[in-house]
Amino acid sequence: MGSTPANEPPLPENRPNAVYYPTHVEGMQVSGMAKQGDLTCALTYSFPHRFWLVTGQEKKKVEIQSDDSVYMMPVVWNRNTTIVPPDMNPQITITQNGEQVTQLSPWPMLSQPMSLHFGDNVQLPGDGTYQAKVRVGSPSTNRTGALAEVDNKPTTFSFEFEFSQEKLNEVIYEDIPSEKEGTKGAISPMDVEMGPTKQVPKKESLPGIIRGAPTSGDATFIVTTLDDASRFGGTDSETYLVVSPRTPYNRYMLPLMSLSGRLERDGTSIFDGILQATIDPELDYHYGAIVSDVQSSDELTITVDAPPQIARHEGYEMAFIEMPEMTLTV
Structure with missing residues (x-):
């Protein structure tokens, strides 16, 4: 049993600004x-x-x-x-x-x-x-x-x-063993029979064309594009730009953040605006925008205007706070 639950152990010293094993x-x-x-x-x-x-x-x-x-x-x-x-x-x-x-x-x-x-x-x-x-x-x-x-x-x-x-x-x-607590890593998801989906889709399971996977604040942001934007409020000739953030290790969604994106082609802005939080049966919780199209040499900048406004248990409270912008060539 270890420590008494009503008197939780002291927090690890020198916790990293990242996901870590709790006590x-x-x-x-x-x-x-x-x-x-x-x-x-x-x-x-x-x-x-x-x-x-x-x-x-x-x-x-x-x-x-x-x-x-x-x-x-x-x-x-x-x-x-x-x-x-x-x-x-x-x-x-x-x-x-x-x-x-x-x-x-x-x-x-x-x-x-x-x-x-x-x-x-x-x-x-x-x-x-x-x-x-x-x-x-x-x-x-x-x-x-x-x-x-x-x-x-x-x-x-x-x-x-x-x-x-x-x-x-x-x-x-x-x-958690003292030599492990406070080090980078995470406890595995609890196995609840007949329960809900705990994780967002793996990178290779997301639909569309995967454009990159930049990181910020210990989170990974999978970027994919779908050629048909009609089910997202656009047309079948427009492209749906998807940013799917997730925690490391357990691949949990990171909701309640404010994201914006800027898509540039040869120095000209193709899109500059909000990436809207959206829930889709295939993409799960993600942030998206309708754009005219995406070409392989375009440059995408993702800005975290506000980190996830979600409360955290021990092991997550140091991550997903300071989240610098990310730039990638798609």
Whole structure:
């Protein structure tokens, strides 16, 4: 077991400005699963966690409070694509015997074993049976392909779950060896049977013509182009320029960032504008723009106007903050 979960180990000294092995790894319990329309929601929990909120390039550490009972995570995904949209913004209301215990809006969060999820520490009055309602609103990110046809109205999922400190203590908690913690690398994704897709497509699995894979802030930005932009709001004679950022090691999406691009040909600007966050069944979460065309000698500059505005668990809080612009010849 190692350290006590409620008293997490000290953070590694000299952490790199990159993804690194954390001090420990924890499992989780699934309280229940519910379906509504095309969506599935799993309500899960683990030990209370420390984590970091990100605003602009500023980080704020959230410490575990003495009355925190669990770290609660609703995970919502589209069953047809198994994609976890990072814009569902769930709200949780927990009651017991008809009385409200707490209400919270968990943060979009990135964790090495748990990947993208929404989570926050929750205070419960003690062991017992609780009811939880998880409400998700209408999405804010552009959807294309089959996802554009999904009915994205607000949805509520209902759960009843038992909480006990004894059951919580059965959750896996393992220390990472001291010689490994704080070094570059990442814990492998947790294997959740019948769960959603945790990773964006591999480079070789992305459609279109792969143009490059520059890096910035320890993230990799795969650039690909599709000759037909019609399903993205363009025409079949226009090109869809795709930038697909992902974490190293685990290939998780990096949502909620602001990206812009500049495409130049022989010193003349072909495109200069925003790369719009979009969710597509084939491309998953990415940033894209419609351009007239792309030729092999064009120069593309990608600018990170704001790094991912997503909270991070230990191991991710040092990466994806300072992200210099990238230039490549496509």
